[in-house]
Amino acid sequence: MVVKIENLVKRYxxxxxxxxxxxxxxxxxxxxxxxxxxxxxxxxxxxxxxxLEYDKGTIEVFGQEMKPNSYELKKDIGVIMQNVAVFDxxxxxxxxxxxxxxxxxxRAKRKKLVCEAIAFVELEDYKKFYPKKLSGGLxxxxxxxxxxxxxxxxxxxxxPTVAVDPQSRNKILEGIQELNRQGATVIYTSHYMExxxxxxxxxxxxxxxxxxxLGTKDELKNMIDLGETISVEVxxxxxxxxxxxxxxxxxxxxxYENHLLKVxxxxxxxxxxxxxxxxxxxxxxxxxxxxxxxxxNDVFLEITGKELRD
Numbered sequence: 001m002v003v004k005i006e007n008l009v010k011r012y013x014x015x016x017x018x019x020x021x022x023x024x025x026x027x028x029x030x031x032x033x034x035x036x037x038x039x040x041x042x043x044x045x046x047x048x049x050x051x052l053e054y055d056k057g058t059i060e061v062f063g064q065e066m067k068p069n070s071y072e073l074k075k076d077i078g079v080i081m082q083n084v085a086v087f088d089x090x091x092x093x094x095x096x097x098x099x100x101x102x103x104x105x106x107r108a109k110r111k112k113l114v115c116e117a118i119a120f121v122e123l124e125d126y127k128k129f130y131p132k133k134l135s136g137g138l139x140x141x142x143x144x145x146x147x148x149x150x151x152x153x154x155x156x157x158x159x160p161t162v163a164v165d166p167q168s169r170n171k172i173l174e175g176i177q178e179l180n181r182q183g184a185t186v187i188y189t190s191h192y193m194e195x196x197x198x199x200x201x202x203x204x205x206x207x208x209x210x211x212x213x214l215g216t217k218d219e220l221k222n223m224i225d226l227g228e229t230i231s232v233e234v235x236x237x238x239x240x241x242x243x244x245x246x247x248x249x250x251x252x253x254x255x256y257e258n259h260l261l262k263v264x265x266x267x268x269x270x271x272x273x274x275x276x277x278x279x280x281x282x283x284x285x286x287x288x289x290x291x292x293x294x295x296x297n298d299v300f301l302e303i304t305g306k307e308l309r310d
Contacts, residue, residue: 002027002154002185008057010043017043019209030186032196035206036304041189075103078152082159084143086131092142093127100149117149137168156187173199193297207304217296224302226294227267233287234261241282248274
């Protein structure tokens, strides 16, 4: 077990930020930690790193209790937070060398690790650049290199792709998966659900300081009633026919706007067939058809009742 949190309670005055929170993360996982703003994600990470005192509970990392002075444990942890934390006065190489030097004192070994980190994030052409000369995407990659150069066994990434272009985002996600293949366990937070679906092996959804759902993306999707959403191009659709569609089995919601019919179904079989049969019976012509299964965002909305980007 890489991380084990039991009955964690953290209060800020009358506000309960973590309410008997429990979490276990196995070795080799890319573990997604989701929750609306104020759900307790950042507090959990800060307590896990022993940067915050908490009121109750226990935290173990690599099977040992995490304390403020657990320096040997912390050597095996890499942290990449949402706000880029590098020195403007140092070059790309010097920044990575500085942060790696906090863990690795041997210069020859550190030089090798720094060069490997630069190659890993593909910043070879920017080694002598200062941070202010880098684009947002390159700056994010530098931030990641600073956090992983010492080869940590546990890597915590908090919103690492905020405000970066699609190409840089893809490179960052590919890099995280490669770090995982190389043996690192990853804790990943993001407001981009498609990223979490793409790379995370298990996901926890937090709300009001509690772990309200836990599982793989498929297990989480099976927790909600929503099934497929079928979209059909329809030139004209009367109110009467919309009511007939609402009466079909498993229909949860019907929307019609700009000649696009969208029907949300609960779990059930033959939804598409029944909808087609009804349209044909009523002699309604239709064009393109698209069927979409529930997304992680649908799960999040149903479980928490909130938009992740609140």
